[in-house]
Amino acid sequence: MRDEIQNLLRKIPSMDELLSRPWVNEVEELLGRKALKSVFADVIGELRLALREGACEAIDVAAIEQEARARLLAKASPSLHPVINATGIVIHTNLGRSVLPQEALEAVRLSSERYSTLEYRLDVGERGERNDHVEWLLSQVTGADAALVVNNNAAAVLLCLAALAKDKESVVSRGELVEIGGSFRIPDVMAFAGTRMVEVGTTNRTHLSDYAKAVTESTALLLKVHPSNYRIVGFHAEVEREALSALAREKELIFLEDLGSGVVADLAASGLGAETTVAQSLMAGVDLVTFSGDKLLGGPQIGVVAGRRQLIDRLRRFPLLRALRVDKMTLAALEAVLRLYLRGQEGAIPTVAMLTLSQDDLKRRADALASVIATQCPEADVDVIPVEDAVGGGAYPEQPLQGWGVALALPGVSSGTLQRRLRLGKPAVVAAAEKDRVVFHVRTLLEGDVDLLAKALGARDEEGGSGCGS
Numbered sequence: 001m002r003d004e005i006q007n008l009l010r011k012i013p014s015m016d017e018l019l020s021r022p023w024v025n026e027v028e029e030l031l032g033r034k035a036l037k038s039v040f041a042d043v044i045g046e047l048r049l050a051l052r053e054g055a056c057e058a059i060d061v062a063a064i065e066q067e068a069r070a071r072l073l074a075k076a077s078p079s080l081h082p083v084i085n086a087t088g089i090v091i092h093t094n095l096g097r098s099v100l101p102q103e104a105l106e107a108v109r110l111s112s113e114r115y116s117t118l119e120y121r122l123d124v125g126e127r128g129e130r131n132d133h134v135e136w137l138l139s140q141v142t143g144a145d146a147a148l149v150v151n152n153n154a155a156a157v158l159l160c161l162a163a164l165a166k167d168k169e170s171v172v173s174r175g176e177l178v179e180i181g182g183s184f185r186i187p188d189v190m191a192f193a194g195t196r197m198v199e200v201g202t203t204n205r206t207h208l209s210d211y212a213k214a215v216t217e218s219t220a221l222l223l224k225v226h227p228s229n230y231r232i233v234g235f236h237a238e239v240e241r242e243a244l245s246a247l248a249r250e251k252e253l254i255f256l257e258d259l260g261s262g263v264v265a266d267l268a269a270s271g272l273g274a275e276t277t278v279a280q281s282l283m284a285g286v287d288l289v290t291f292s293g294d295k296l297l298g299g300p301q302i303g304v305v306a307g308r309r310q311l312i313d314r315l316r317r318f319p320l321l322r323a324l325r326v327d328k329m330t331l332a333a334l335e336a337v338l339r340l341y342l343r344g345q346e347g348a349i350p351t352v353a354m355l356t357l358s359q360d361d362l363k364r365r366a367d368a369l370a371s372v373i374a375t376q377c378p379e380a381d382v383d384v385i386p387v388e389d390a391v392g393g394g395a396y397p398e399q400p401l402q403g404w405g406v407a408l409a410l411p412g413v414s415s416g417t418l419q420r421r422l423r424l425g426k427p428a429v430v431a432a433a434e435k436d437r438v439v440f441h442v443r444t445l446l447e448g449d450v451d452l453l454a455k456a457l458g459a460r461d462e463e464g465g466s467g468c469g470s
C-alpha cells in the first residue's frame with residue numbers, strides 16, 4: 001500500500017516540469033512568476049494530500065495541468081467585473097446597488113488622476129475640509145441646515161449614537177428594533193456605540209405615552225428607525241414624527257431618525273406610494289436624519305447625517321469621524337450626483353431613471369429584446385411577459401413594481417442550467433427564473449445591454465457564451 005502511494009507521488013509532475021509547459025509564458029505575463037508558482041504549489045500540495053489520504057487513486061498529468069491552468073486563468077482575470085442585471089431589482093446590494101451617472105464617473109476620474117482641492121482652500125492657501133465640497137449641496141437637496149458625509153449609513157447611525165448618546169439612554173420602539181440585511185442590527189449598533197437601549201411599546205403598537213414614560217434623567221435621545229425590508233400590517237400603531245419631536249423638545253432630547261434609503265427626488269412617476277423624503281422628515285421636527293448614498297439617492301456608497309447645525313458640529317468634533325471618512329473618488333461622485341439634483345436633471349441618475357420608466361418604455365424594451373433573442377436562438381421558446389420588479393435596498397418591501405420581461409425556454413435545458421451558463425458567460429448575466437424558463441427583467445438593463453445579452457446568448461460555450469444552440 002505504502003509503496004503504491006510512493007509510486008503515485010513520484011508521478012506527480014514537478015514544479016519545474018509544470019513551469020516548462022509552453023502555455024505558461026502567457027499566464028506568467030499576466031500574473032508574474034511568484035504567483036504562478038504559488039498556484040502550482042497549491043495544486044501539487046493538494047494532490048499529495050489526496051494521495052496520502054486515499055482520496056485519489058491515479059495520476060492523470062493532463063488533468064492536473066488542466067486544473068492548474070484553469071485556476072491560473074481565473075486568477076488572471078479581474079475578480080470585480082461588470083454584470084448585466086436582468087433581475088429587475090433596481091437597488092441590488094449584491095450587484096453593487098446604484099449605477100453611477102456619467103457625470104459622476106468623469107468627476108471620479110478628474111479627482112483621482114491629478115492632485116485636487118480635497119482638503120485645501122485655494123483662496124487662503126490653507127487646509128480645508130473635505131466635507132465642504134458637498135455640505136451646501138446636501139443642504140439644498142434636503143433642506144437641512146448642515147450635513148456630514150461618512151462611509152455608509154451604518155457608520156452615520158453609529159457616529160450619531162456614539163457622539164450624542166454614549167453612556168446615556170436612547171429610547172426606541174420595539175417595532176423598530178430591526179435587522180437590515182448584511183448584519184446591521186439596531187440593538188447591536190446601539191450597544192457598540194455605548195448607548196443604553198431603552199425599548200418601549202410592543203412589536204406592533206407603540207404610543208407616545210410609552211416614549212414619555214421611558215424618559216429619565218439619563219435619556220439623551222429618541223431614535224426612530226425605518227423598518228426597511230419589513231412591514232407590520234394589521235393592528236399596528238406608531239407615533240407621528242411631529243409628536244415625538246414635541247416630546248424631544250419638551251424633555252430637551254435629541255430626535256434622531258435612521259431613514260435608510262433616503263428619498264430626495266420626486267418618485268411619483270414610478271407609481272410607488274409616498275415614502276417619507278429626507279426634507280419631510282426634517283420638516284416634521286426630526287433633529288438629525290441619516291440615510292445611504294447608494295440606495296434611492298442613486299449615488300456612491302456613503303452615509304449622510306443631515307439636520308441641525310449645532311448637532312452636526314458636535315459630530316464634526318468627534319474623534320470616531322476620522323475612522324469613517326470617505327475617499328476623494330467617492331466625494332467627487334457624490335458631488336456630481338447632487339449637482340444633477342440641483343439642476344433638476346435627476347433623470348440622468350440611473351437608479352431614478354429605472355424607477356420612473358413608463359410601462360410603454362418597458363414593454364418596448366422587452367419587445368426589442370425578445371426579437372433579438374429570437375434571432376439569436378431560433379430553437380428557443382421566447383415570450384414577452386409582465387413581471388414584478390422590485391426597488392430593493394430595503395425600500396418599498398411590499399410594493400412590487402409592475403414591469404416587463406422576456407421569458408426564454410430552451411428545449412432540454414433546465415432554467416437552473418441556463419441561469420448558470422448565463423452567470424458564467426461573458427459578459428456575466430444574472431437573470432430571474434420561473435419554472436423551466438429564464439426571465440430577463442428589462443427595467444434594470446442599461447444602454448447597450450440588449451446587444452451584450454444577445455452576444456452572451458449567441459456565443460458558444462467555449463467562447464464563454466451561454467450558447468443557446470451549442
Ligand SMILES: *Cc1c(COP(=O)(O)O)cnc(C)c1O
Pocket residue numbers: 152153154155180184225226227228258259260261291292293302303393394
Ligand atoms: C440600508 C439601511 C441601513 C444600512 O445602510 P448602509 O448604507 O448599507 O450602511 C441602515 N438602516 C436602514 C433603515 C437601512 O435601510
